[in-house]
Amino acid sequence: ILNVEQSPQSLHVQEGDSTNFTCSFPSSNFYALHWYRWETAKSPEALFVMTLNGDEKKKGRISATLNTKEGYSYLYIKGSQPEDSATYLCASLNTGNQFYFGTGTSLTVIP
Amino acid sequence: ETGVTQTPRHLVMGMTNKKSLKCEQHLGHNAMYWYKQSAKKPLELMFVYNFKEQTENNSVPSRFSPECPNSSHLFLHLHTLQPEDSALYLCASSQPGQGPEQYFGPGTRLTVT
Numbered sequence: 226i227l228n229v230e231q232s233p234q235s236l237h238v239q240e241g242d243s244t245n246f247t248c249s250f251p252s253s254n255f256y257a258l259h260w261y262r263w264e265t266a267k268s269p270e271a272l273f274v275m276t277l278n279g280d281e282k283k284k285g286r287i288s289a290t291l292n293t294k295e296g297y298s299y300l301y302i303k304g305s306q307p308e309d310s311a312t313y314l315c316a317s318l319n320t321g322n323q324f325y326f327g328t329g330t331s332l333t334v335i336p
Numbered sequence: 337e338t339g340v341t342q343t344p345r346h347l348v349m350g351m352t353n354k355k356s357l358k359c360e361q362h363l364g365h366n367a368m369y370w371y372k373q374s375a376k377k378p379l380e381l382m383f384v385y386n387f388k389e390q391t392e393n394n395s396v397p398s399r400f401s402p403e404c405p406n407s408s409h410l411f412l413h414l415h416t417l418q419p420e421d422s423a424l425y426l427c428a429s430s431q432p433g434q435g436p437e438q439y440f441g442p443g444t445r446l447t448v449t
Binding site for chain 2: 228229259261268269270314316324325326327328329
């Protein structure tokens with residue numbers, strides 16, 4: 226993988242459903258993986274920064290895992306609520322201190 | 337005070353105009369960034385400043401000219417832009433060092449006519 230890729234590009238879930246999406250990144254020269262939550266007309270907001278293989282982070286109903294050897298991270302949302310509707314961005318930071326962002330996953334939670 | 341502010345939020349300019357985007361951070365950070373987001377594309381890093389010194393310029397055309405007079409302020413001066421430069425321009429700040437999270441402003445939506 227040469228670029229940071231996120232999937233799916235968008236998804237719609239019903240309120241109360243749990244969901245997850247993927248971020249794939251180059252595993253060579255990896256240093257850190259960032260997840261951001263970006264609501265329309267607002268600033269992207271940092272959710273997690275992960276550096277170690279096997280890292281798991283949690284913030285309320287949102288959690289993330291990291292596999293640096295195979296170059297992927299999952300973001301999970303448990304019991305989705307309408308206020309979770311946003312675009313979720315991941316960014317990979319390499320050892321050259323360069324950030325590469327994915328195009329994001331746009332989540333819509335239907336009440 | 338919100339952490340990172342950007343002005344203006346929206347800007348429409350002609351190709352012969354000169355305008356500037358302003359970013360200000362109130363977080364005491366020493367690194368500041370300009371990003372560009374075009375439709376359906378990932379955020380693209382344009383410039384990085386660490387302790388007021390430009391440390392990265394990702395092959396950005398010279399019609400974009402950054403300025404960092406101090407650690408709290410970052411400008412992006414625009415002149416003779418092209419319609420394809422229409423995009424959302426985001427500013428961010430962080431503490432220098434690898435791995436830090438970045439704090440973003442709300443962006444300036446630029447339209448070049």
